[in-house]
Amino acid sequence: MERKDLMVSLVKSISDRLNVITPFSTACLTLINDSLDAYKTKDAIDNILSEKAVTSYTTLLARISNLTEDENKYELDNALIYKEGTAEHEHESYVKPFIYYKKNECLVMTTSLLFEKCNGATSIEDNVFIAIENIYLSVKDDPESLNSFLSNIENKKDYGYIVLTDNNANDAWNLYGYAFLCYINEAKFDIPVELAYPANTKFHNSAIVYDSNVPYIQYFDVFNVMNESKHTQDVLGRYLRMYQILEYFAFRIHLVKIANVSIRNSAFVRTTIKEAHSSVIKEEDEFLKMFVQLFKEVINPGKLDVVSITPYNNFLEKNYGIKTGEQHCAKKVGRILYKLRNSIVHNKATELHFTYGNVDEYRDGIGLIRLVTNKMEEEIVKLLNDPNRNELKFARSTMPLY
Numbered sequence: 001m002e003r004k005d006l007m008v009s010l011v012k013s014i015s016d017r018l019n020v021i022t023p024f025s026t027a028c029l030t031l032i033n034d035s036l037d038a039y040k041t042k043d044a045i046d047n048i049l050s051e052k053a054v055t056s057y058t059t060l061l062a063r064i065s066n067l068t069e070d071e072n073k074y075e076l077d078n079a080l081i082y083k084e085g086t087a088e089h090e091h092e093s094y095v096k097p098f099i100y101y102k103k104n105e106c107l108v109m110t111t112s113l114l115f116e117k118c119n120g121a122t123s124i125e126d127n128v129f130i131a132i133e134n135i136y137l138s139v140k141d142d143p144e145s146l147n148s149f150l151s152n153i154e155n156k157k158d159y160g161y162i163v164l165t166d167n168n169a170n171d172a173w174n175l176y177g178y179a180f181l182c183y184i185n186e187a188k189f190d191i192p193v194e195l196a197y198p199a200n201t202k203f204h205n206s207a208i209v210y211d212s213n214v215p216y217i218q219y220f221d222v223f224n225v226m227n228e229s230k231h232t233q234d235v236l237g238r239y240l241r242m243y244q245i246l247e248y249f250a251f252r253i254h255l256v257k258i259a260n261v262s263i264r265n266s267a268f269v270r271t272t273i274k275e276a277h278s279s280v281i282k283e284e285d286e287f288l289k290m291f292v293q294l295f296k297e298v299i300n301p302g303k304l305d306v307v308s309i310t311p312y313n314n315f316l317e318k319n320y321g322i323k324t325g326e327q328h329c330a331k332k333v334g335r336i337l338y339k340l341r342n343s344i345v346h347n348k349a350t351e352l353h354f355t356y357g358n359v360d361e362y363r364d365g366i367g368l369i370r371l372v373t374n375k376m377e378e379e380i381v382k383l384l385n386d387p388n389r390n391e392l393k394f395a396r397s398t399m400p401l402y
Helices: 003-021 026-037 041-051 058-065 089-094 111-119 126-139 143-154 172-186 220-229 235-259 267-278 283-294 306-320 330-345 356-384
Strands: 081-086 099-102 106-110 160-165
Touching: 003 026, 003 041, 003 058, 003 126, 003 143, 026 041, 041 058, 058 111, 081 126, 081 143, 081 172, 089 172, 089 356, 099 126, 099 172, 106 111, 106 126, 106 172, 111 126, 111 143, 111 160, 126 143, 126 160, 143 160, 160 172, 220 235, 220 356, 235 283, 235 330, 235 356, 283 330, 306 330, 306 356, 330 356
Parallel strands: none
Antiparallel strands: 081 160, 099 106, 106 160
């Protein structure tokens, strides 16, 4: 079948549908049908729009009307088997607006995308139009499926999906999963707007004043991670880069203690063994020890003080067991940072895991992630520019062995 034949049929289905909702005038309906009988699709569309200028089909009809003669000669693919479904409640976060098409084998399109492209867009892109015509080709001779398809154009179904398949035995939801895999192999979904974080956000809003007593050249490892942060456009990635710097500080404190003891001094071996042993204690304890040592003033007003953390008390208690009544101190703030990091990095069934796909599960904590990222980045810059933080300073660049 050529596209022009299918378009005549599609416009006829749309006309019939609109006529049921609100009847055309007798004269207009006659002109529409006569035009379609004569394969004058553009004339039929003009007559439809003369009485029904704004409907769920206006953008689609405009796209059909603008098809060129060569485009109308396009030979269509084989009709596939039409299936439709709605994700179970626990799977709703997996439903994303996308189209995947594998010629003569399968097509997947989410119903929310179908609705938005027909009702909210000024034009219909090629991939959307090809999906629509293939779906129509598969449903045009089945009144029930046709009605369902047109209903999805008229009414938004947030968690629905349409599947075309060459094998009726294929499960629709499983095909959706297959299409999802194929789509992200070739493309990507947008970052959820709730997680967007401007890449050019400064670490420290005030001017950084040069201090000749600060060994800036010792901190290039930190500077490189800060630079990586500027390539991150979501708050989860930005938070993780900030946390990586804090982890580095925990390691560096031990390294500085070892490096600053003379290797010829009898205390060198004892210091090395002691610091090596200390660095392999429980990860959380090691992080908290560093945090309290370097950032004990982080709870001061205007930083991560009790007032700024209070709005997130319910989130912290529910998800991490950090009680509202706990004393607000640097160690508590460190625990918050550690727990948030685990929720980004870990993917365990027993822990809350932050991803692009389950924003609803941690929406109440996104503001906290932003707050902590912003405040701790500022504290990191202050720390790096503080000439009195000897815990991070190497006394020399080399260690003489003999």
